[in-house]
Amino acid sequence: MKISHSIDENGVLEIIIDNQEKRNSLDDQMIFYLVEKIQKNARLTVIRSKGKYFCSGRDISRINPENDTSMQPLQSLALAFRNSSQPILAIVEGAAIGLGVSIACWSDLCLSSSEAKFMIPESRIGIAPTITAQSLLEVIGRKRCLDMCLTGREITAQQAEEYGIVQYVSAPAYLDELKNEITRKILLAAPEAISISKSLINRLHEEAYVGALQLSADQALLSARSAVAREGVDAFRRKVKPSWVPKELV
Secondary structure: OOEEEEEOOOOEEEEEEOOHHHOOOEOHHHHHHHHHHHOOOOOEEEEEEOOOEEEOOEOHHHOOOOOOOOOHHHHHHHHHHHHOOOOEEEEEOOEEEOHHHHHHHHOOEEEEEOOOEEEOOHHHHOOOOHHHHHHHHHHHOHHHHHHHHHHOOOEEHHHHHHHOOOOEEEOHHHHHHHHHHHHHHHHOOOHHHHHHHHHHHHHOOHHHHHHHHHHHHHHHHHHHOOHHHHHHHHHHHHOOOOOOOOHHHO
């Protein structure tokens, strides 16, 4: 499997995505691996990747949109982040695309390389970024969420920090130093106090969050089953432009 984990003597769990030949996209097996490890509730869970991509999204080659449960892995992952009683830190060192942006948003804290990029380009292949949009909306607000989802434009780590997706930005050479400092501060706090704080903050949003997540999953199925999505995914695989792209932009 292209994902692994280790845990140190202080109870810090580090999960590393290493699916570089597919730009660190996640198939369902990898997603459920993440769910399982996050549910361990380590003192701190750190998620990072190897290579030029943090995560380029879900592996669309493995998705069957006719299956009513095809969105279940993403729903399970979102809820695992939400229900974890201890902190989760995402470290974005490359491009975060689609689901990669969601992981940054779902994490309690996000540390980014100053060279990282964030974007939501799903609509360009005819797929509505529903669950990604839901994760973004909660963090950055309606107008910025619309901007990223409708244009698919790339934003920098500095913009992601301004939007609230990222809490810390560092030059690549100092990334691990800052990660160690964040880890030290978290380990100084009592796990029980952190758990109560997270539970309280999440409970204030729980009803709206779960309803929004289900609505996003339902809309994702509708989008994935559309003729537009079939055309877009086929064009993406064949490396051609879909029919809705004006000829002068080809």
